Amino acid sequence: MITITLPDGSAREVESGTTPADIAAAIGPGLAKAALAARVDGELVDIGRPIEADAAFALVTSRDEKDALELARHDYAHVLAEAVQALWPDTQITFGPATDDGFYYDFAPSAQRGPFTEDDLPVIEDKMREIIAADQPLVREVWSRADLIARWQAKGESFKAEWAAELPDNETLTVYRSGTGEDAWLDMCRGPHLASTGRLDPKAFKLTKVAGAYWRGDQNNPQLSRIYGTGWLDKKQLAAHLMRLEEAAKRDHRKIGQEMDLFHLQHEAQGSVFWHPKGYLIWRELEAYMRRKLDAAGYDEVKTPQLMDAKQWEQSGHWGKYRENMFVVPDEIPHVPEEGADDDTPVITGDADMMALKPMNCPAHILIFKQGIKSYRDLPVRMAEFGCCHRNEPHGALHGILRVRQFTQDDAHIFVTEDQLIEEVRDFCDLLDEVYHELGFDSYAIKLALRPDARYGSDAEWDRAEQQLRDAVKLAGRDTDEYGWEELPGEGAFYAPKLEFHLSDAIGRTWQVGTIQADTVLPERLDASYVGEDGERHRPVMLHRAILGTFERFIGILIEHHAGRFPLWLAPVQAVVATIVSDADDYADEVVAKLKAAGIRAEADTRNEKINYKVREHSLAKVPNLLVVGKREAEQGTIALRRLGSDEHQKVMTLDEMIATLRDEATPPDRKGG
């Protein structure tokens, strides 16, 4: 007999080998039906898995939504793989986990079959529903490594065989059998799974897309064909999820950017943004705001060259570790043939020295730091630049204005002594926190990206830098779950570990924006030094840091976060004065002039259109304030204020009242109050 302890603290004596299903049945038939799996000493296990020793025990039902979803999604992936092999037996299976909203499975289709396409999805879905309807039992079996490898090799499953051979020795190798008899379908899987395929809701999943994905996530490995699905406990959850996707699509910054005439992209300058007047207004407001914040925090702003000689990049190390991301330009006057002449001299010979567009601002900032001799009394030096950088990103990486090849960072480098480092990082964390909150973001996560394989600097330097960043976050009190604190091995920059700040937007997606990196490598490579109290030269540590990250990405996130309905201080057009009759046109112009004089961005709409039409159009254009003027208003010197998204009826008020209201709201957050 063994003792199991239930969540309420009560204990039960049961036979060794009793399964969670047995225990559920003993408690009651309702629970037996509802039980999906169990937690034994915290570990999620199959409902049919025998318990062999004393343990803390809890049944998992659909009320334990997180566990239940995880189980269901894992099962959907399993059923997907079975369906695909039923349809195309030559397809090799690899693996398929649950994701945040569903599941995927990676396949290696036969050469004849080729990768899956979207047209295959409905066919596969039908087969999946058949498997669910057949309510096949899913049974866990423990296999020996040799048997497992032999089985996969016999089936021609080379990926599975490779995987089975490489699983660690201490791992119990398990297989799940779907169905019974000779034609049962097997997959190697850690589990757990639901008791049978019939536990899945055939109406609560949907295959969503196909994509290529590398075997084991490595670009050098063969590419597999991945099928994605979304899976839920019931069809209501699925419908809600599809609704959320639609919502997200409506917020897409590319769509809103076009609708609101903020910017455009075109292939002659792919990856670089054409900012239209309205989009650039947002940029200018944001930049002015950041400049005020940095001024107040003791930063000095600089501006550095766009092009520098390759030798400089060699010395900084970018040429060695970052060159494939750089735009390289020959330092040579291009050849221009005489008009009409038969001249096949190439435009560029390529023999000249190379220059490169800067991918980062850091080397140039060190070069400024190195001008003159710095004393320890000068530190910390906080050097800021709204620096425009170019990075030669792979084409497939480009995405709207969130991932571009030309971007402007709210960059700064802080040169500190070892003693100043931790507090300086702490202060940065505080500044960043303030900025995010003022810009309307309530939550963000902090990650520590540790040393990558391709790096400069000694292990001792990396040890110290990583530990200092850890300590600083702790000092700032942000190494907690609230901030999603975690460490990411191998994700650091080639010269330094970095703290990454990931913003959560209004619909829960996250974006890396801010960063701070503690770098001893570049000061060394570029020979930056200061004279210490002892009269000797010392190396400063260089903190690379950004809060917004880049204006391009940050504005993209702002657009999606606010769905285009910016807070008034950032809204490109803050008010439109719309006339009802043309007799009010002069008055409308007068109102606009007064608004502009009060610093409010306003336009008049005196077109020959009905007021209904104007209201609709400006509402769709997300203009925050519509000031309606007709004969009445023109005579009385008032306006009728209609606020976007407000349920209140319009309010008629005098010009002065209206200006007082708007001016207050249009004040940037750092200028409000005290």
Added chain:
RNA sequence: GCUGCUGUAGCUCAGUGGUAGAGCACACCCUUGGUAAGGGUGAGGCCGAGAGUUCAAUCCUCUCCAGCAGCACCA
């Protein structure tokens, strides 16, 4: 860069092996209308680029370019 899909008017999208259509937007005319689309007329397209198959290609095939979704990479 890799896999799949897509590319027709400024935008959103129909369509056909015999060189094109809608709605919105735009221009002009009528209308001066009180809170989410008033009416009429008109202009606008090398059907992404190149090659091939064909009597004939926007449509079929191939190559390239770009966009989209992933992957890999990343602010």
